[in-house]
Amino acid sequence: MLAKAMALNDEIIRLRRLIHANPELSFQEYRTAALVADTLAEIGGYRVRTQVGKTGVVAELGDSGPIIAIRADMDALPIHEANDVPYASQNDGVMHACGHDAHTAILLGVAHLLRQSYAEERWQGRVRLLFQPAEESFDENNISGATAMLDDNALEGIDAVIALHVSSDSPSGHFMFQDGPSLAAVDSFDAWIYGDGAHGAYPHTGSDPIFMLAPILTAIYAIPSRRINPLYPSVVSLGQVSGGAATNVIPNKVLLRGTMRSMLPEVREQLWHDLENALRMTELMGGHYELDIIKGYPAMINDPEANSWMRQVAGDLIGSEAVVESQFGMGAEDFAYMTQKAKGAMFMLGAAMPEGPIRHHHTPTFDIDERVLTPGAAVLAETARRFVTGKLSL
Numbered sequence: 001m002l003a004k005a006m007a008l009n010d011e012i013i014r015l016r017r018l019i020h021a022n023p024e025l026s027f028q029e030y031r032t033a034a035l036v037a038d039t040l041a042e043i044g045g046y047r048v049r050t051q052v053g054k055t056g057v058v059a060e061l062g063d064s065g066p067i068i069a070i071r072a073d074m075d076a077l078p079i080h081e082a083n084d085v086p087y088a089s090q091n092d093g094v095m096h097a098c099g100h101d102a103h104t105a106i107l108l109g110v111a112h113l114l115r116q117s118y119a120e121e122r123w124q125g126r127v128r129l130l131f132q133p134a135e136e137s138f139d140e141n142n143i144s145g146a147t148a149m150l151d152d153n154a155l156e157g158i159d160a161v162i163a164l165h166v167s168s169d170s171p172s173g174h175f176m177f178q179d180g181p182s183l184a185a186v187d188s189f190d191a192w193i194y195g196d197g198a199h200g201a202y203p204h205t206g207s208d209p210i211f212m213l214a215p216i217l218t219a220i221y222a223i224p225s226r227r228i229n230p231l232y233p234s235v236v237s238l239g240q241v242s243g244g245a246a247t248n249v250i251p252n253k254v255l256l257r258g259t260m261r262s263m264l265p266e267v268r269e270q271l272w273h274d275l276e277n278a279l280r281m282t283e284l285m286g287g288h289y290e291l292d293i294i295k296g297y298p299a300m301i302n303d304p305e306a307n308s309w310m311r312q313v314a315g316d317l318i319g320s321e322a323v324v325e326s327q328f329g330m331g332a333e334d335f336a337y338m339t340q341k342a343k344g345a346m347f348m349l350g351a352a353m354p355e356g357p358i359r360h361h362h363t364p365t366f367d368i369d370e371r372v373l374t375p376g377a378a379v380l381a382e383t384a385r386r387f388v389t390g391k392l393s394l
Contacts, residue, residue, distance in 0.1 A: 002317045005378035008109050012373045016105035017087035023076030023094045026134035029055045032074045036131045039108050045115050053148030057131040061118055065125035068387045069161040070380055071338060072107035073100045073135035082364035097366040099166035102373060104131060109377035117385050125388025130154055135334050146334040160306055161344035162383060163335050164376050166351040169358045172369040174350030175314040176326035177307050183300040184261035185268050186332035187293055191279055195287040197252030207286035209254040219278035227274045228267055235261040235330050261330040263299050300336035306345035309392045313383045318375055349376045
């Protein structure tokens with residue numbers, strides 16, 4: 001399978017660069033989806049559905065038997081690209097700064113490989129390719145691409161689902177695995193601290209929300225270190241604190257915005273509860289508060305058996321030295337919704353550039369080592385092939 005993938009190397013890189021140069025935001029992936037559908041039509045043999053989960057594409061190959069799904073996300077981020085490369089973004093202010101261009105190109109490579117495999121072996125089973133929109137954000141109804149595709153029955157009847165994610169800050173060519181909770185549940189919050197406000201010269205005439213803020217910040221930042229069991233990962237971070245408009249006016253409100261991350265459901269609920277308790281301190285200081293928690297993705301749980309399939313395939317195709325046990329971190333992924341639906345796992349594919357500084361995710365200089373694209377496609381395709389030919393246990 002690796003040799004067949006290498007024969008597609010130039011095509012996969014071409015597709016990645018074409019997608020990178022034409023990035024589209026969440027639920028706006030019209031050109032990308034059209035490219036995916038057209039490429040699948042050229043490959044042939046797939047039953048293709050478009051406009052799944054608004055702008056997603058689903059393609060299925062094979063007949064009756066077990067079904068394995070492979071997912072790739074397609075959306076970009078609202079970032080101005082700073083890279084001086086021929087394939088730099090042509091859509092000003094939008095950039096593939098997380099690797100979804102690579103994921104989509106890899107899955108199109110998988111589509112080629114599995115079509116060849118099916119023509120040669122006529123295996124009994126089905127492979128379903130999920131080209132998902134909107135991993136990076138929710139719509140106005142708090143729906144992400146994964147939930148939108150679930151609502152459109154894109155995962156109906158599947159037995160397993162797998163995926164990869166490139167990692168631009170990990171050694172190129174490493175296939176990294178973690179069993180169990182691997183990426184965090186993510187929730188964001190908006191909180192308003194209210195006081196009366198006052199003239200800056202006469203602070204005693206009103207209640208000051210900026211003054212109230214000091215002990216509240218201490219209490220918020222103490223939640224992970226003093227309220228949560230240190231054996232259970234959790235993060236509370238503030239990304240915005242704003243209030244006031246003049247040097248001599250004490251404002252009547254201050255806005256706090258932030259994020260909470262956790263791996264376990266009980267820890268997630270405790271973060272909500274303790275954040276509320278921290279804000280209640282305003283009431284002891286003559287003020288009041290409002291809190292809006294926006295619940296996001298659940299923790300991504302990698303099924304150990306599904307991971308074992310891909311570990312074995314990566315070892316067989318690439319070599320055992322490339323297979324690494326890793327801790328993924330407190331980032332979040334809406335692939336978590338899919339692993340709730342069926343046995344599933346995602347591995348991280350190291351893709352650090354061979355020279356120069358690290359091109360971190362979600363930054364204007366993000367980029368990857370394109371040499372990892374074909375090995376990534378080979379591992380996903382071979383895992384699916386072994387699944388439908390009965391060489392992997394269900």
